[in-house]
Amino acid sequence: MTTQDLSMTANKLVAALQKPASEFTKADIISYIKENEISMVNFMYPAADGRLKTLNFVINDEAYLDAILTCGERVDGSSLFPFIEAGSSDLYVVPRFCTAFEDPFADRDTLTMLCSFFNKDGEMLASSPEYTLRKACQAFTDVTGMEFQAMGELEYYVISEDSDLYPATDQRGYHESAPYAKFNEFRTECMMHIASIGGQIKYGHSEVGNFTLNGKIYEQNEIEFLPVRADYAADQLMLAKWVIRNLAAEYDYEVTFAPKITAGKAGSGLHIHMRIMKDGQNQMLKDGVLSETAHKAIAGMMELAPSITAFGNTNPTSYFRLVPHQEAPTNICWGDRNRSVLVRVPLGWSAKSDMCMLANPLEAPSHYDTTQKQTVEMRSPDGSADLYQLLAGLAVACRHGFEMDNALEIAEKTYVNVNIHRKENEDKLNQLAQLPDSCAASAECLAKQRAAFEQYGVFSPAMIDGIIKKLRSYDDGNLRSEVQDNQEEMLKLVMKYFHCG
Structure with a gap:
């Protein structure tokens, strides 16, 4: 620095x-x-x-x-x-x-x-989540010779008494400004506190979700971070949640990172962006297109995606968010700029035009190295995640991609460039594997794939055993179908896991 x-x-x-x-x-x-x-x-x-x-x-x-x-x-x-x-x-x-x-x-x-x-x-x-993440990052470097970096998009709902002034449009809160967005000042104060204690923030904004329920406003917000070493990223997210909750208590607001509040309203995810660095240079692009390095990492995530939910989606309400035909993913696939896929390749400033100069004709050419900005984004995790275990699991998955003989084939097979839920794409949809639909199913996936996470001593057997035992204890194999159309029962579940993560 x-x-x-x-x-x-x-x-x-x-x-x-x-x-x-x-x-x-x-x-x-x-x-x-x-x-x-x-x-x-x-x-x-x-x-x-x-x-x-x-x-x-x-x-x-x-x-x-x-x-x-x-x-x-x-x-x-x-x-x-x-x-x-x-x-x-x-x-x-x-x-x-x-x-x-x-x-x-x-x-x-x-x-x-x-x-x-x-x-x-x-x-x-050995079973400390923080040390598990350190081991995962070291194993990634030992295998690939590169550094695994990450950052999170921290989504949450702020809840307060209803106000009739400047009512927001239901489920249209994305990047809304005051006075229609009610908690922008609260969010910016959170951001300043997080930055003052070391958080590397990219930006903050209001999110899609906003509605009223039982006389209260529910407004969704997001704070997104910059990519750093994955162990630093977990620390920053942990402290950010601590800051948001503490400041909410001072304001007499309620805050929740719960994956789902009620049916038909936007759930809160914890999207994780990743990039792979070597000698200070981002390895995700080569000659302006996604690199072989990136394809291998994506293939690893495609292979281990079913068990990553064991770290990133850890209570029954997680699986009320992961339902078909919404922005949260259910199919194990990836694509460019597509929010219905599991792993998304967001816009990476790979266009050759100088947009700053086009927007500001008085400016000279910038020659800015935009390759540093390219990431890939895992969209399944939510606020119930154990942050250290989740990032460790993703580091393992990306490393696993470099150890797969057929990584590039898997990446090609699972790539989609269409809206997978449209009728004309039904054949492609039927070829894709699905994410687990419950904690119980996630536990079984982890049990089958645990060897990849235990390799190199990253996850201890005791930790994997404990995660599987906890997920199985929910006994929620049929819960989603039983409750998803019953708002009252869903609210009971939401309140039970209101302070998850």
């Missing part, structure tokens, strides 16, 4: 320390705490329920501060993860300095860091 980049950063610690977060050291953290008279330090870490847990420390003196930063602290692992037994439950949590930020919601000056889990032998916990 250059000095010019740092001069415009919204990250308070990066601005103060004048170095990128990836280079933060323990000495930097201690110096910042002393110079800014920070009185408390928080450790935060995600548990099996997908929520961040918090451990508070009052700074007694510099020796104590050095001790907790160096050694971390003990926690009860059995209260955090179901696979850890109470008889041998102690874990260590050790802070990662690159994640440090000032808590924007604390009543007193507080520095917070995300932590990694370690076992009794001082080894990183």
